[in-house]
Amino acid sequence: MSYFITGTDTGAGKTLVSCALLRAFAAQGKRAVGFKPVAAGCDAHDHNEDALLLRAAGNVQAAYGQINPYCFAHAIAPHLAARHAGVRIEFGRIMTSYRELAAQADTVIVEGVGGFCVPLNDRQTGADLAVQFGLPVILVVGMRLGCLNHALLTLRAIREYPLECAGWVANGLDETMPALQENIDALRERIDAPLLGIIPRMRAPEASAAARYLDVKLLERESSHE
Structure with missing residues (x-):
């Protein structure tokens, strides 16, 4: 039960x-570990905040480098951040880290970077990486104006690769969003996968x-x- 997490x-x-x-x-009671293959934006210790949160949320002891094999200083598109660092993101290195984590865990939660189709190098995208894993995909929909289009386009891309969408999550970003429930209902009618939950807007998000x-x-x- 491992999953690839992408967002709108x-x-x-x-x-x-x-x-x-x-x-x-x-x-x-499952051994669960997070995996952030690529992160853009790191601290003075070459650690990324999101990767550190994933590491803390799991219950498997793993080295930071296993959880986040590629971490770049600049918080920009990953292929650009890699280019600035003089590095090419290689899927082989990512999959080696993934296999090491999978050997220690029942569940690996793989968090993608940016949107589903963001470029990772000169030829490959986040979607290609998801295909490499071959895991069911969970789509996180940031509930704000414009999310319907983003969600349905992302879902179409997931299925065209083709990958399984195992479920989706409505994550509240804008507490003043008009017609919030109606937007969620519209997505439920159009996404043929279970709604795993509706997370309300949190002033201090906590896992x-x-x-x-x-x-x-x-x-x-x-x-x-299945």
Whole structure:
């Protein structure tokens, strides 16, 4: 039960949902670990905040370099951040780290970078990386104006590769969003995958609190139907 987490765009809430899923699976007694293959924006210790949150949310002890094999200083598109660092993102290195983590865990939550189709090098994108993993995809929809178009286009891309969309999460970003429930209903009518939960807008987002809004048992039911 490992999953690739993607979002409608940067800032949709992939890290919050990834950490919440880790907490939820750990609460079920599973060995759960997060994986952030590529991160753009790191501190003086070459650590990325999102990757550190993933590391803390899991219950498997893993080295930072295993959880985040590529970390770049500049918080820009990953292929540009890599170019500035004089590095090419290689899928082989990413998959080696993934296999090491998978050998230690029951569940690996792989958090993508940016949106689904963001470039990672001169030829490959985040979608190509998702195909490399071959894992079911969980789509995080950042609930704000414009999310319907972003969500449905991302879903179309997931299916065209083709990959399985195992479920989606509505993550509240704008507490003043007009017709919030109607937008969620519109997506439920159009996304043929379970809604795993609706996370309300949190002033101080925290994984344990967000986990209470997710029903990971829906993922088990979905896989049992295949």
